[in-house]
């Protein structure tokens with residue numbers, strides 16, 4: 001067994017415990033030789049969720065002009081959604097002040113609120129596909145971000161479907177329609193423009209086509225193979241750094257070509273067929289194998305993809321936080337990939353520059369207040385308070401008199 005660590009970033013104790021762990025679990029020998037300094041990452045992963053990462057305290061440090069910060073807001077499946085693991089969502093912050101959200105799966109808003117971000121900057125969401133574990137908290141985002149500092153329209157980017165009814169535009173418009181009562185009731189108390197949601201649907205058959213370009217940031221998309229036509233992957237380029245977010249997919253030729261040599265590459269890694277059948281209590285190995293390996297990517301497939309793409313950091317998500325399943329994932333990946341790797345958990349945070357990638361875990365209390373809003377949010381146009389019918393207002397009880405409304 002050989003574990004070679006090229007950086008002196010870990011205390012002896014950590015190395016010893018990693019070796020003990022690797023020995024106990026019989027993980028295949030592999031080399032860790034990152035081409036650039038990588039703090040903690042590789043060993044943390046190979047200890048399969050047993051390492052305590054250094055803490056990142058949100059809003060206590062500025063991003064440097066050449067730095068990218070990536071936060072896992074959710075890394076799990078549609079079920080179960082737990083306190084420890086929400087469905088898929090990722091936040092990418094850039095040194096130029098831009099912030100991008102990739103997917104906004106169910107439960108992920110809880111982690112986003114915990115970070116207390118500046119919501120005035122959070123007006124762009126890129127959806128990989130329309131499974132609820134990838135956009136199930138969009139309603140919570142529309143309303144929550146509007147209440148907490150967003151005063152401009154929310155832009156949602158995503159692929160078309162095989163027919164218009166299955167595309168991003170139809171889904172977003174239907175959701176906004178479902179929220180009609182909510183949005184109308186808040187418009188005027190909150191900034192009018194913040195209640196608007198703008199879908200930007202592009203052809204899911206785009207092959208590495210630009211779907212966003214602004215402020216030195218370019219985002220391209222390409223198709224993924226998952227469930228129905230319409231799932232896509234993204235590559236963000238900025239300031240010589242590249243971030244790839246793979247939508248749910250089985251290994252596909254486009255990803256191998258267009259994610260190649262990116263700095264930070266996220267790709268799904270599903271439980272093995274056996275792991276999935278046991279986890280979901282499914283009798284049918286046919287169904288488990290189809291889901292795990294024909295519309296998703298099992299661990300050995302993930303490893304093969306990353307061996308071809310060769311990122312500075314490979315990140316696996318869409319996992320289950322159970323030790324035996326994670327162990328199976330790790331062993332499967334290490335059969336086919338020996339490069340820098342993270343099996344992501346919620347609230348892991350990576351800082352990426354041209355020279356370094358560091359990994360920490362965001363820490364915040366269970367109870368937080370909404371973040372401070374900006375002056376621009378306070379001054380953004382509001383059309384006035386909503387009115388209710390005479391019928392309802394005649395129901396006001398004379399036994400309580402509210403304070404007079406201040407003149408503004």
Ligand SMILES: [Zn+2]
Pocket residue numbers: 129131134226227248
């Ligand atoms: Zn999916």
Ligand SMILES: [Zn+2]
Pocket residue numbers: 077078088131133134248318
């Ligand atoms: Zn999914």
